[in-house]
Amino acid sequence: MASAPLLYVLLPSLIIILIGKLVSLRWLRDPKIWNSIDQLNFRLLIPCLIVSILAKSNLDSYEVDQIAAVILLTLGLIAIGLFALYRLNLIKDLSAASFSSVFQTSTRWNTTIAIVLISQLFGDSYLAIIAVIMVMFMPLANVLNITMLIYLLNNDQNSLVSYISKILKNPIIVSCLVGIALSYSPIQLSNALLTGLNRLGQASVATALLSLGAGISFNMSRTGLMAITTSCIFKLVVMPVLVMILALLIGIEHKLACVMALSLAAPTAMNGYVVAKEMGGDAPLYANISSIQTLFSFITLPAWVASMKYWVT
Numbered sequence: 001m002a003s004a005p006l007l008y009v010l011l012p013s014l015i016i017i018l019i020g021k022l023v024s025l026r027w028l029r030d031p032k033i034w035n036s037i038d039q040l041n042f043r044l045l046i047p048c049l050i051v052s053i054l055a056k057s058n059l060d061s062y063e064v065d066q067i068a069a070v071i072l073l074t075l076g077l078i079a080i081g082l083f084a085l086y087r088l089n090l091i092k093d094l095s096a097a098s099f100s101s102v103f104q105t106s107t108r109w110n111t112t113i114a115i116v117l118i119s120q121l122f123g124d125s126y127l128a129i130i131a132v133i134m135v136m137f138m139p140l141a142n143v144l145n146i147t148m149l150i151y152l153l154n155n156d157q158n159s160l161v162s163y164i165s166k167i168l169k170n171p172i173i174v175s176c177l178v179g180i181a182l183s184y185s186p187i188q189l190s191n192a193l194l195t196g197l198n199r200l201g202q203a204s205v206a207t208a209l210l211s212l213g214a215g216i217s218f219n220m221s222r223t224g225l226m227a228i229t230t231s232c233i234f235k236l237v238v239m240p241v242l243v244m245i246l247a248l249l250i251g252i253e254h255k256l257a258c259v260m261a262l263s264l265a266a267p268t269a270m271n272g273y274v275v276a277k278e279m280g281g282d283a284p285l286y287a288n289i290s291s292i293q294t295l296f297s298f299i300t301l302p303a304w305v306a307s308m309k310y311w312v313t
Helices: 003-026 031-055 064-087 096-107 111-122 124-153 160-169 171-184 191-215 222-250 254-263 272-279 283-312
Strands: none
Touching: 003 191, 003 283, 031 124, 031 171, 031 191, 031 272, 064 096, 064 124, 064 222, 096 124, 096 222, 096 272, 096 283, 111 124, 111 254, 111 283, 124 160, 124 171, 124 254, 124 272, 160 171, 191 272, 191 283, 222 254, 222 283, 254 283, 272 283
């Protein structure tokens, strides 16, 4: 794959992140402004995006059960590995809030980059696979991350019922449930309503990137550097390796396995920054990790493309 398409999809995100940082330093210096933007994203714009994607999804094509199994096993193994590192204190002095950002950035996925990448490599016909992966990955990753955040950062000694209640009241989880229900329901949302939801959702892409840029901190400790390194390794290397191995073991056809692994080799999603900020995670660390992951993906994605071409041929 030529570097131009990759540059085309990665560079705009980096530019918007940089603009967000410059705006926060020069014009919008009041943190309350950015808090309000994050509230809007968390409670309205991101849920609208999730509902608009899931509601019009079609799960009747491809090996949905096999794809779901690969994604579930991959997320589960990564979660176990990360918690083992945390509990064994292998990343020294890592707080619960900081670990939550390492966890989130290791288990979220930038679908925009994946869509452009697969379209350029395999053609638009394979974008349906991305849609299926997205429908499987988005709810599982969100439930996993929201549950983890509540478990790690909730200092009250609450019952299991209270934990479940908090999970189900979370706007991201609610939007996943609503979207999945609509995708299986005979009720069809009107095109006008879907378009409106999609436009609101798309607004979250730019605003989340701006807010993420505003939250970047250039003061980084040794622990912070270790956290960033851990997340980059898990997301950019471990996740695609696990996806490829599990897909082949489960019996998924080679080319489809390559598409899955390559799409999930994309860096982390930017909207997790808003979740971290709203739920008490280490938002500046999330901003730093996601920005550095995007930079590193200029190296890792071409490497994955080269290896996948070998597997396909």
